[in-house]
Amino acid sequence: MKIKLIFLLALFACLGQGQAQNAFLSGNLYQDQDQNCTVSALDVAFPKVLLSLTDSVSGQQYFETTSATGYYSFNVPAGLYNLEVHFPFEQDLYTACSYDSSPVLQPSQSDTVDILVQTTTYRAIPFVELSTDFIPDCGQADYQVYMANLGTRPLFNASLLLELDSNRMSFDSATAQLIALGNERYQFNLPYLGQGQDSAFHFTFSVNTNCNDEPGSMHKVRAEIGPHSNNYSAGELALSADCLGDSIRFVARNIGVAPINNQALIVIEDDVMYSQPNIGTLDSLSSDTIIIPTRTRSSYRIQAPQRQNNRLLSSQMSWASLEGCKPDAQGGYDTGFSGQFYQDHASAHIAYDAQESQAQRSSNLSRAFPKGYGTNQYVELFTPLEFQLLYEKQGTDTTAVLTLVDTISPWLDPSSFQLGAHSLTDLDWSISQQGILSFRFSNYNLVQGDRVFVNYQLYPKATALNQLAYQQYLAVEDGLAKQPAPQIYRTFGQNFIVTSYSHELAAPLAQKVKIYPQPARHSLNVELLSGETSPLVFEIYNLQGQLLHQLRTEGPRAQLSLPQLPQGILIYRLRSDKKLIDQGQLSIF
Numbered sequence: 001m002k003i004k005l006i007f008l009l010a011l012f013a014c015l016g017q018g019q020a021q022n023a024f025l026s027g028n029l030y031q032d033q034d035q036n037c038t039v040s041a042l043d044v045a046f047p048k049v050l051l052s053l054t055d056s057v058s059g060q061q062y063f064e065t066t067s068a069t070g071y072y073s074f075n076v077p078a079g080l081y082n083l084e085v086h087f088p089f090e091q092d093l094y095t096a097c098s099y100d101s102s103p104v105l106q107p108s109q110s111d112t113v114d115i116l117v118q119t120t121t122y123r124a125i126p127f128v129e130l131s132t133d134f135i136p137d138c139g140q141a142d143y144q145v146y147m148a149n150l151g152t153r154p155l156f157n158a159s160l161l162l163e164l165d166s167n168r169m170s171f172d173s174a175t176a177q178l179i180a181l182g183n184e185r186y187q188f189n190l191p192y193l194g195q196g197q198d199s200a201f202h203f204t205f206s207v208n209t210n211c212n213d214e215p216g217s218m219h220k221v222r223a224e225i226g227p228h229s230n231n232y233s234a235g236e237l238a239l240s241a242d243c244l245g246d247s248i249r250f251v252a253r254n255i256g257v258a259p260i261n262n263q264a265l266i267v268i269e270d271d272v273m274y275s276q277p278n279i280g281t282l283d284s285l286s287s288d289t290i291i292i293p294t295r296t297r298s299s300y301r302i303q304a305p306q307r308q309n310n311r312l313l314s315s316q317m318s319w320a321s322l323e324g325c326k327p328d329a330q331g332g333y334d335t336g337f338s339g340q341f342y343q344d345h346a347s348a349h350i351a352y353d354a355q356e357s358q359a360q361r362s363s364n365l366s367r368a369f370p371k372g373y374g375t376n377q378y379v380e381l382f383t384p385l386e387f388q389l390l391y392e393k394q395g396t397d398t399t400a401v402l403t404l405v406d407t408i409s410p411w412l413d414p415s416s417f418q419l420g421a422h423s424l425t426d427l428d429w430s431i432s433q434q435g436i437l438s439f440r441f442s443n444y445n446l447v448q449g450d451r452v453f454v455n456y457q458l459y460p461k462a463t464a465l466n467q468l469a470y471q472q473y474l475a476v477e478d479g480l481a482k483q484p485a486p487q488i489y490r491t492f493g494q495n496f497i498v499t500s501y502s503h504e505l506a507a508p509l510a511q512k513v514k515i516y517p518q519p520a521r522h523s524l525n526v527e528l529l530s531g532e533t534s535p536l537v538f539e540i541y542n543l544q545g546q547l548l549h550q551l552r553t554e555g556p557r558a559q560l561s562l563p564q565l566p567q568g569i570l571i572y573r574l575r576s577d578k579k580l581i582d583q584g585q586l587s588i589f
Contacts, residue, residue: 023105025053025113026073029066029085032116037097039114045070046117048197049085050415050431056080056102063414065430074433078107085115086415093121093152125151126158126193126225127348131421133390133453135219135357138211140172143353144453146421147193147225148200150348155193162186162205163222169207176203202425209357216335218323220343220354228349235260235284239302241320243294246585248325250290250302254282267292268301270337271373293571293585294326299337317342317383340373342383353421363392363451365485366406366473376468376491384459385412385490386420389439391452391475399446403476404454408435409469411492412458420455427454464492513574519587520562526574528556534576540586541571562588 029051030043046066053062053074064072083101087094097116105111127148135141145162149155164171164184171184178186190201209219236256242249250267254260260282267274267290279288294300301321319342324333335356343354355369369386372379379385389404408414414431428440439454446452460469468491474484514527526538538560540549548570551560565588572586 021078021107022075023078023107024073024075024110025081025083025103025105026071026110027113027115029070029072030114030116032097032118035118037116037118039116043116048429049088050417052084052086052415054082054084056082062433063431063435064433076105076433078105080104083113085117087117088150093119093123093125095120119152122153123151124149124153124155124193124195124228125348126155126228128160128223128225128351129420129455130221130223130351131353131388131453131455132355133388133423133451134361135355136209137213137215137217137357137359138209140206140208141169141219142204142206143221144421144423145176145203145205145223146200146419147190147202148197149193149195151195154195156191157227158190158193159226160188160190161224161226162188164207165220167210168213168217168219169209169221172206172208174203174205176205178205197419200425212331213357214324214333214335215359216356218321218335218338218343218354218356220352223351225349234258235282237263237282237304237306237318239304239318239320241300241302241322243322243325244291246326247291247293248300248322250292250320251287252279252282252290252304253287254284257284259283263304265290265302265304268303268337268341269295269298270334271340291583293583295585296326296328297332297334298326299323299334300325301338301341303341317380319343339369339371341370342380343370344384344386361392362390363394364475364482365390366471366488368471368488368490372490377489378491378493381460381462381465381492383492384416384457385469386455386457387471388453388455389473393446393448393450393452393477396448399477400442400444401478402441402444402446402452404439404441404452404473405476405481406437406471406473408437408458409471410435411461411464411467411469413461414458416457416459418457420457422454423452429456460492466491466493513582515572515584515586519589521589522562524560524562524586526553526558526560528581536581537575539573539575540565541573542566 029046029049030039031046033042033044034040045068047068047070049066051064051066051072053076057079062074062076064074066072081103083103085096094117097118099115100113103111103113127150128145130143130145132141132143147160162178162185166184171186176188178188181187193199193201234256235254235258237260238253238255240251263279265279282288299321301319303317303319305317321338323335323338327333339356344352367388370379370383371377387406389406391402391404393399414435417431419429424441424444426441426443429438431437441452468489470487470489472484472487475482513529516525535552535554538551538553539547541547548565549563553560567588570586570588571583573583574581
């Protein structure tokens with residue numbers, strides 16, 4: 001049975017409030033144009049800003065979003081509260097004039113608190129997000145690009161760089177004029193981008209997926225908008241990956257200003273994490289290379305937390321991943337592992353969309369990225385979650401106003417909300433008192449088969465460790481609610497399999513040694529190709545990083561006797577007393 005929207009929202013609003021007699025708080029949020037902390041005719045409304053009201057005793061939080069006129073209102077139980085303004089995206093752009101931040105709200109009384117906000121920093125903040133609601137195993141995918149300026153002054157001569165996964169997809173068409181740069185890289189120039197969501201620019205582009213790829217393969221698209229002002233003085237780690245024969249090469253670069261010291265790395269093979277030795281000091285713009293042997297069909301990922309983080313300029317996590325470096329004899333490889341982990345970038349000016357292809361479209365559901373690890377869908381605590389609400393019009397009637405309603409888990413921070421890519425541009429969003437997030441699409445006449453999606457991002461609270469974060473989404477057509485979509489959840493924690501797997505940094509890529517036969521059993525021939533003359537040590541490890549056997553040798557050629565070793569894939573390392581000469585896979589039967 002269809003439910004009236006007004007009844008649904010009233011039900012949400014009543015949760016947890018019992019029979020307490022309520023109090024009322026309202027006011028307006030202004031941008032203090034004349035910088036005198038007094039409301040005047042020169043001041044303008046500050047819309048789309050989130051305010052929170054926190055009960056000083058119970059800690060219960062209530063939220064409201066300012067309207068187009070800057071107005072907000074709370075209807076809450078009487079008590080002592082803390083009133084806080086959550087400025088959009090970056091805190092240091094604005095500061096609030098003095099206001100009553102600790103109101104005492106009396107039963108059945110109405111209080112008014114107007115708040116004036118002054119701009120403290122004037123700069124443009126280019127922002128980009130992109131996404132699609134469906135990537136077919138074989139066919140066309142349509143991406144939405146959302147470009148905005150979150151700063152306090154206009155952005156001039158903006159340029160967007162779009163990079164497609166050239167192994168997985170090829171460009172088809174776009175609603176904007178893109179300049180082809182080669183190797184599935186494209187540029188879009190925008191002379192002017194004003195401040196705020198109302199000045200945002202949207203366009204659509206389409207790609208054709210590679211029909212020869214394994215079903216469920218990961219497809220990645222990267223977008224970067226500039227110019228952006230970089231006043232960030234820390235180091236920033238950037239990781240990249242590419243296939244190198246039967247190995248995979250990870251490159252760690254410091255693209256920041258300050259050095260990075262003793263950065264810990266994790267390599268993930270399918271669903272097993274291997275801790276790596278810390279890399280040494282990386283000066284600004286310097287890099288190191290890690291080469292590891294690959295196993296047939298496996299997926300690989302390298303990741304590292306950023307030592308210093310700035311939400312505008314640096315992601316919480318640096319990462320790189322690859323599938324299919326070493327397919328089996330039929331060309332197949334394992335899929336479904338990459339999407340378990342964070343695949344985006346928290347910088348305002350950089351966006352990734354990384355999704356697995358699907359056999360068929362889904363309708364009226366919600367999704368969350370990353371999808372999480374294991375049956376409890378674990379994600380690391382400080383990982384931002386990107387949600388996608390998807391709606392497909394059913395029936396023969398027409399929908400004029402569509403509202404997508406989503407509950408925000410108490411373990412997610414509403415003040416971290418950031419709007420992402422969406423398929424219809426005329427969009428209004430709000431967060432109500434009980435953490436109900438609403439997206440309202442109006443001025444559209446949706447008919448059967450029309451599809452709408454919206455993406456948004458939230459960060460977990462610091463208290464969310466080992467907690468389940470549930471989301472419940474439903475679509476409302478012209479005030480009538482449809483059947484709710486299934487709940488989705490994530491568990492915040494690190495319940496991962498982590499073991500030691502030691503690979504040293506290896507800059508040289510040329511072949512230095514020939515090892516045969518493989519598979520080996522009782523003996524192994526080692527032939528040096530690099531001209532190395534010093535005494536060498538040949539070491540054999542299992543995949544858990546445990547040393548199984550060690551031999552010393554001299555000269556350009558040697559035949560080594562092997563002890564009884566476990567059958568399967570092992571790792572060899574050939575080194576002198578001072579450096580690593582070579583490493584790779586060793587097959588034992």
